[in-house]
Amino acid sequence: MSQSILVCIAGWYFCSITLSLYNKWMFDPHKGLNVAFPMLVTSVHQFILWGLSWCYLRVYARPTLARDAPVAAAAPAGAAAAGWRFYGKMIVPTALASAGDIGLGNVSFKFVPLAVYTVVKSSSIAFVLLFSCVFRLEKFRWQLLAVVVVMFLGVVMMVHSPGADTQTANDAAEVALGVLLVLASSCLSGLRWVYTHLILNKHAGGPAGAAGPAGAANAGAGARKKSPVETIYQLAPVMGVTLFTFALIAERPFPAVFHSPLFEANGLVSASTVLRGALLLLVPGFLVFFMTICEFGILQLAQVLTLSIAGVVKEILTIVAGLAVLHERLSGLYNWLGMTTILLDVCYYNYYRFKENARTKYILDFDNNDEEANANARDSTNVEEIEMVVTK
Numbered sequence: 134m135s136q137s138i139l140v141c142i143a144g145w146y147f148c149s150i151t152l153s154l155y156n157k158w159m160f161d162p163h164k165g166l167n168v169a170f171p172m173l174v175t176s177v178h179q180f181i182l183w184g185l186s187w188c189y190l191r192v193y194a195r196p197t198l199a200r201d202a203p204v205a206a207a208a209p210a211g212a213a214a215a216g217w218r219f220y221g222k223m224i225v226p227t228a229l230a231s232a233g234d235i236g237l238g239n240v241s242f243k244f245v246p247l248a249v250y251t252v253v254k255s256s257s258i259a260f261v262l263l264f265s266c267v268f269r270l271e272k273f274r275w276q277l278l279a280v281v282v283v284m285f286l287g288v289v290m291m292v293h294s295p296g297a298d299t300q301t302a303n304d305a306a307e308v309a310l311g312v313l314l315v316l317a318s319s320c321l322s323g324l325r326w327v328y329t330h331l332i333l334n335k336h337a338g339g340p341a342g343a344a345g346p347a348g349a350a351n352a353g354a355g356a357r358k359k360s361p362v363e364t365i366y367q368l369a370p371v372m373g374v375t376l377f378t379f380a381l382i383a384e385r386p387f388p389a390v391f392h393s394p395l396f397e398a399n400g401l402v403s404a405s406t407v408l409r410g411a412l413l414l415l416v417p418g419f420l421v422f423f424m425t426i427c428e429f430g431i432l433q434l435a436q437v438l439t440l441s442i443a444g445v446v447k448e449i450l451t452i453v454a455g456l457a458v459l460h461e462r463l464s465g466l467y468n469w470l471g472m473t474t475i476l477l478d479v480c481y482y483n484y485y486r487f488k489e490n491a492r493t494k495y496i497l498d499f500d501n502n503d504e505e506a507n508a509n510a511r512d513s514t515n516v517e518e519i520e521m522v523v524t525k
Contacts, residue, residue, distance in 0.1 A: 135434065137430070137434055138431060138434045138435050138439065141427045141428075141430040141431045141434065142427070142431060142439075142443050144423060144424075144426075144427040144430075145424055145427035145428055145431065145443070145447070146443075146447055146450060148420045148421070148423050148424035148427065149424050149447055149451070150447070150450060150451050150454050151420055152417055152420045152421065152424065153247055153250075153251065153451050153454070153455075154247070154454060154455075154458060154459070155416065155417060155420070156238075156239055156242055156417070157242050157246075157247040157250075157455070157459060158459070159171075159174065159242075159413070160174075160239060160240075160242040160243050161242060161243065161459075162243055164459060164460075166394045166395070167394055168393055168394060168395050169384070169389075169393060170380060170384045170386040170389075170390050170393065170395075171236070171239040171240045171242070171243070171384075172236050172239070172240065172376050172377075172379050172380035172383065172384055173376075173377065173380035173384055173386045173390060174239070174395075174414065175235055175236050175239050175376050176372075176373045176374075176375075176376035176377040176380055177373075177414050177418075178414070178417045178418045178421065179232075179235075179369045179370075179372045179373035179376060179418075180369070180370070180373045181414070181415060181417075181418030181419075182365060182369045182418045182421055182422055183365075183366065183369035183370050183373065184418075185418060185419065185422045186362050186363075186365045186366040186369060186422065187366060189362050189422075190362060190363065190366060220367075223328060223331060223332050224332070224367050224368065224371065225371055226324075226328055227325060227328035227329055227332060227368055228367075228368045228369075228370075228371030228372045228375065229371070229372075229375055230321045230322075230324045230325040230328065231321075231325045231368055231372050232371075232372040232375040232376050232379075233317070233318070233321040234318050234319075234321040234322045234325055235318075235372070235376075236318075236376050236379065237314050237315075237317050237318040237321070238250070238254065238314075238315065238318040240314055241311045241312075241314035241315045241318065242311075243311070244307050244308060244310050244311025244314065245308055245311030245312060245314075245315065246455060246459070246461040246462075246463075247451065247452075247454070247455030247459060247461060248451075248452045248455040248456060248461050248463060248472070249291060249292075249308065249311070249312065249315075249463075249468075250311075250315055251448055251451045251452050251455070252287075252291060252448075252452065252471070252472045252475050252476070253288055253291060253312055253315040253316065253319070253475075254315055254318070254319055254322075255284075255448060255475050255476070255479050256284045256285065256287075256288055256316065256319050256475065257318075257319035257322040257323055257326075258280070258284065258479060258482055259280065259281040259284040259285065259319075259323075260319050260320045260322060260323025260324070261322070261323045261326045261327075262277045262280065262281055262323075263281065263323060264323045264324050264326065264327045265323075265326075265327060268327050270327060270330060276485055277485075280478060280481065280482050280485070283474060283478045284475060284478050286474065287470075287471045287472070287474035287475035287478060288312065288316070288471065288475065289471070290467045290468065290470050290471030290474065291312065291467075291468055291471035291472060291475070292305070292308055292309050292312045292471075293465075293467040293468075293471070329364065332364060360429065361425050361428070361429050362425065362426070362429075365422075365425060395410045395413060395414075396409075396410040428440070431443065441483040441486065441487070442483070444483075445476070445479055445480055445483065448476065448479070449476065452472070
């Protein structure tokens with residue numbers, strides 16, 4: 134394994150695990166900072182992410198965008214209207230699903246330990262499969278149904294607390310609420326994957342990539358697929374506005390946020406506490422941005438299987454970090470069995486994906502004159518690459 138791949142994986146681990154620990158510490162009412170406005174804070178993160186992606190595209194992606202400019206200029210006048218239709222039909226639903234995914238996930242940190250969150254969040258694979266079958270991006274197979282069923286059995290065991298007293302029952306009810314929030318987040322993550330797949334793959338040539346003169350122009354120029362940073366640049370502002378709107382309705386953060394632990398220390402607000410609060414808001418945006426860059430780097434330098442295996446290891450390390458750094462614990466045999474079941478199910482799913490990809494590539498090599506087989510094989514590989522970025 135090359136040094137570049139190891140650097141990307143290490144950067145991915147650092148950004149992802151640090152972000153998970155940060156979010157849990159920020160919103161936990163018992164062991165953390167107890168910031169009561171997760172949606173507002175998350176909306177600020179999205180605006181920061183938007184700014185970072187804009188800077189990246191301006192500085193590093195300018196040559197590529199400049200090469201694409203003549204193609205965009207040659208597009209007919211109707212392409213502008215098609216662009217707005219594409220934005221409303223694809224970008225906005227993706228952004229809404231992403232906002233719900235991230236927002237509900239951060240709200241759940243008020244109720245569930247990081248270890249439980251990480252394991253239950255792995256169930257997003259089940260929702261990815263469900264929505265993929267509904268939107269006919271994935272053929273129904275009994276193996277996939279088994280993955281979904283086992284995944285949800287593991288989730289049930291994660292929240293099962295037999296023989297609990299009153300206090301423990303109250304805690305269990307709180308955890309159950311948090312798990313429901315994580316499941317809702319995972320469900321929206323599956324929907325987000327479907328739309329992200331369509332944006333990055335089916336509409337690789339842009340909104341005019343469908344039928345028509347503009348689509349032909351893009352195809353003739355060798356339409357370039359969007360990078361994750363370009364997709365972030367399109368999604369982040371809509372996500373930020375959506376989360377900010379829901380924060381105003383559900384959390385009513387103003388002016389209370391300025392007197393929260395985010396900007397206050399020992400009951401006092403000063404220049405130093407405001408600066409500290411600003412830094413706490415900035416850090417996650419940078420972590421998410423560099424995590425995306427590392428993921429994309431892994432996909433560019435290594436096989437999809439590498440990212441898949443690294444993703445499973447990352448989840449295990451995140452659970453260990455929650456137990457070691459935040460002093461969390463899984464109570465009872467059922468919780469441990471549930472965690473083990475879900476992680477093994479994720480491993481089986483990745484193995485199944487690897488076998489399917491190998492089979493498809495064999496078909497491609499066996500009959501490389503069959504254009505339909507070639508297209509299906511390329512599409513299968515693209516689906517896996519996009520899925521790894523979105524779900525991991």
